[in-house]
Amino acid sequence: MIRVAVVGSSGYAGGELLRILLGHKEVQVTAVTSEKSAGQHIAFLFPHLGRLCNLTLEKLDPTELANKADLVFLAVPHKEAFTVAAKFVGVGVRVVDLSADLRFRDTRLYEEWYEVEHEQPGLAHMAVYGLTELYRDEIKRARAVGNPGCYPTGALLALAPLVKEGLVELDSIIVDSKSGVSGAGRTPGLTYHYPEANEGMMAYKIGTHRHTPEIEQELTNLAGSAVVVSFTPHLTPMNRGILTTAYAKLKEYKGPETLRKMYAKFYKDAFFVRVMGKGAYPNVNAVRGSNFCDIGLYSDLRTGRVVVTSAIDNLVKGAAGQAVQNMNVMCGFDETEGLKHLGMFP
Amino acid sequence: MIRVAVVGSSGYAGGELLRILLGHKEVQVTAVTSEKSAGQHIAFLFPHLGRLCNLTLEKLDPTELANKADLVFLAVPHKEAFTVAAKFVGVGVRVVDLSADLRFRDTRLYEEWYEVEHEQPGLAHMAVYGLTELYRDEIKRARAVGNPGCYPTGALLALAPLVKEGLVELDSIIVDSKSGVSGAGRTPGLTYHYPEANEGMMAYKIGTHRHTPEIEQELTNLAGSAVVVSFTPHLTPMNRGILTTAYAKLKEYKGPETLRKMYAKFYKDAFFVRVMGKGAYPNVNAVRGSNFCDIGLYSDLRTGRVVVTSAIDNLVKGAAGQAVQNMNVMCGFDETEGLKHLGMFP
């Protein structure tokens, strides 16, 4: 049994971490922090946790927290995480960071897209990118993990086999993603005001979303040469879920059945990736609340393209669930511990 | 570890039973049945259970099933349950019936409102009404439990303390309930067609809904004299949840704080009932997916009325969750086993 703390517990990812960790056999949550809600009982912010969690939010004091926790989840905004992460790692507390701060090996990319100076490039360089299915071995030994963004998780699981196996033209990749509104966080704003978001659908930050370089970094790693993608995120009227539709030109035509077999093999050790059968396509309603990523495949001779769709829950596999999955790997627990029975339908 | 079977596994309550039972430590699901989907893998009907449940639906053969299960959940339509229930009980297999067939001690009431002859009045008489918080002791010894309807669960937990303690005029009770669409089941129909139900809100079956006599039976038991209520169900554009707003005239005025204390005492042993504090009212979004029932209280001198609101998830506390809670009590398991960490927000 290890002791864990959640830093930045007032947002949706923080709440979701608690939901998962409270049902996790190997873990005790010893502290939850929030700068603006310090002093409040967790159930005041998250009524659904009433009677299940008796913690009170405290202000973050890294030194004190280091005495209470063996591993810390950081669910704070980007730029606020790297300093805190460095403190914890410095005293031997392991870190899973849900912000963008530890996702980039080359922090110049981070600085360019996030328009902020990265003050811990060494830590970022040392940290492991937490897409568990791709970096399981590195994560086992990691002191700090940069948990992937929600969009990159869906996009990379959809594209990794194709790119890794060299099956597609690298300059042909398009990622069109549709996200539920919780992906925008818990801070109210006009765009997310119910009467505006409900019955609405739009693309936003076309070509300029900060998850673009993250997708490109990992596809480049997989390909062994530079990959540039067109990435378009969309705001969709639902609480949770990301449906990603990825397009790429096949170097040499392969039918859907061949591709399905290749994907099944690629993900044969990945409990949380379900490659769907003939004619079946992922729906976010089948991964709601769960850590699964469902993948569907289509290709045709008409266009010479492969179309991959993937569905994840942005707050689970796209955030808190994957963070716990990474903790499980880091700590030698069963990778699925606490993560198996989270899904809910309808 | 006991062996359980789910009869009628293709609907939402059946799916929800599986979600819960698959994470239950004391139970092994040994069979799932469906007349119309027999032969299909469970994940075909419920993609969210893919990789978690490897069962194939079979046609119901009570004799065969009795060899595979120590306890059976019946999630079949009313009128189809009493015969099957009788067979299982006859051979010593315990039954939790989610239909209406075993909810009425006096089956004439059933016959009047359900317009069908009850062929097992003896079994119905012997069965225990499965509102766990009210019948825990009887359920411990029960061979057959009639699991409550979704609306009655929310209404009775809201009203039981007031009626039991004799605080309200019995002819003044009004129950106004708002249910998510999953309460109508999984069979498509124009009323539940997305473009009709979405952005819609209506009362239906005013004064004639079959849950009315069920509410009245139990309130009458609690009061010790006949209770008649006005009950109005509403169809609300959300997947899950029932918000019940109950009104009654106080015989003698009592303020909200007094009522809250009284409720807290009444439910002091009820893990799944959360009586809310001053100024806080239940929202179905805080019980989504969970077995909790949240209760809020208001009263004022202006009107001399008490207004109680309760929130449940119709598929959990209103169906599958309460069924498992009843199983836990029947089998001597911890009442909360498998039911603690089900809730999901947002």
Added chain:
Amino acid sequence: MIRVAVVGSSGYAGGELLRILLGHKEVQVTAVTSEKSAGQHIAFLFPHLGRLCNLTLEKLDPTELANKADLVFLAVPHKEAFTVAAKFVGVGVRVVDLSADLRFRDTRLYEEWYEVEHEQPGLAHMAVYGLTELYRDEIKRARAVGNPGCYPTGALLALAPLVKEGLVELDSIIVDSKSGVSGAGRTPGLTYHYPEANEGMMAYKIGTHRHTPEIEQELTNLAGSAVVVSFTPHLTPMNRGILTTAYAKLKEYKGPETLRKMYAKFYKDAFFVRVMGKGAYPNVNAVRGSNFCDIGLYSDLRTGRVVVTSAIDNLVKGAAGQAVQNMNVMCGFDETEGLKHLGMFP
């Protein structure tokens, strides 16, 4: 053709006034104001009006505006309206005020519930309560109309015939209303943040909502003696619509058919009130976007109660539509001008 202005055009009621007025044959919109958005083109705030409306928002200058408009709609918050209204009325410009400031004949009631001093009690006393169906003759001669609140509109149209005809016990009236989220206005807040409001349902301000005294004032007028009601508003996950379920004890039992005939007669001159036939109940999806109020009736001997349900669009019959209806009556236009073809389904 008259000239009209909309003061406070940046909220939902303001936007809805423009939608309606732009299609109105007898009216030209000459000015739109907004303190915080002055200088912006209307289509910046309301992209759906792009190419239809070429107005730019200006700051409110009552003197200047009085030269541009024969009638002014006030869609500003309560307490901000009475001063402005007084200025316009003082120079002969007619006013339809959508705030609460001119709804109360007895401003002490206003001051008690709105916790603010009313600085224009004389104007409030002179103004007409703009429930068109009840005050049509007075509205014809009115200089200032206090347009009803959204909840009172639905509640009063549902209850007026019963109370006016003296059919119900006056101390037995309960109003349980379910509103779409646009009723809360366009200012973001956590309660209305999409992931919180979506898939949520709750009662709020039980017994304390400010529309309570408005309902009581009008029912008291109709009854000729004091009426006190229990009023419970609910927040419902939909953009528009209020479904009101009203309960009252019949002094002497009358069946639904008798009540329907009585209502049909009561509303025989009310184009926008549709009394529904046997077994049919209102759904907000049938009045979405329109100025109609649909009414359904149920009563039974079991309880001796009548249950009336009404459906309106809170932004139309509950706000902007009724305001235009009142303008039509004040100006001698056809009462339905601009209001007939607004509804949209699905």
Added chain:
Amino acid sequence: MIRVAVVGSSGYAGGELLRILLGHKEVQVTAVTSEKSAGQHIAFLFPHLGRLCNLTLEKLDPTELANKADLVFLAVPHKEAFTVAAKFVGVGVRVVDLSADLRFRDTRLYEEWYEVEHEQPGLAHMAVYGLTELYRDEIKRARAVGNPGCYPTGALLALAPLVKEGLVELDSIIVDSKSGVSGAGRTPGLTYHYPEANEGMMAYKIGTHRHTPEIEQELTNLAGSAVVVSFTPHLTPMNRGILTTAYAKLKEYKGPETLRKMYAKFYKDAFFVRVMGKGAYPNVNAVRGSNFCDIGLYSDLRTGRVVVTSAIDNLVKGAAGQAVQNMNVMCGFDETEGLKHLGMFP
């Protein structure tokens, strides 16, 4: 004033035609037909039309109907339209067909994708494809118009300027569309059952949707050489709207501002196409209920691609609204008559 009839009035497109036509100054609706609902008052099927439309549905008798109507809208399923259309055209009644039957000049394409024999290839050849913005002159003289599919309308308006002007690589075009559920029609089915569609998002019929050849026919016409596209439709949890995201490789890079100017010029006579300014992207919530198509443009040097997003209401510009727009053009009415003030927000 002309007389029009709506054949197949019980579906959403039929209902929407009535909403629009009832507010149209130049038109009288003289008959509405439905095979399965004949004999019922229109308000039974469409309660929102109660008091606005006093028609009763009748069975279709083309000979009789030809005496009552100068122009007929066909809102029946594909394969049922061509025979009826031929009868009307044969006796001089003009036809706007909302099915696919008259959309293809080369009916072999229709036969291949719709898997049915086309029995009126001559009529199909003569009919005009009803994308008003592209075929206005031909529509003026048309006897029969094949009203475009909903997806093709959004896709073609998004891509026409690029393809017509020869700016993009023709083999690089990808169309990723997200549609509200009303696009699937009014017949209930499990996929569209509220608890399944709500909070769900999926791609379907990837690469095989029947709107694919329609998009390709028109892009081929515009390009002057064969165009093949990847088209992926998605089911989105909202009642109305299609958001299309189209991708193409620019032959020679052009910035967004250049593209916006080019689009503005291309659509300078198109009242219903609104090209959005810098940094603004279409949202279906701004075209809900209206006949507008909003278009947003993005391009970047990184990828050399242009990304065009368009938003329409699938039932209006994607069906009934465009049908009326075509009627207006055919009959010499103002193209915007009856179509200007239909939009509703929120």
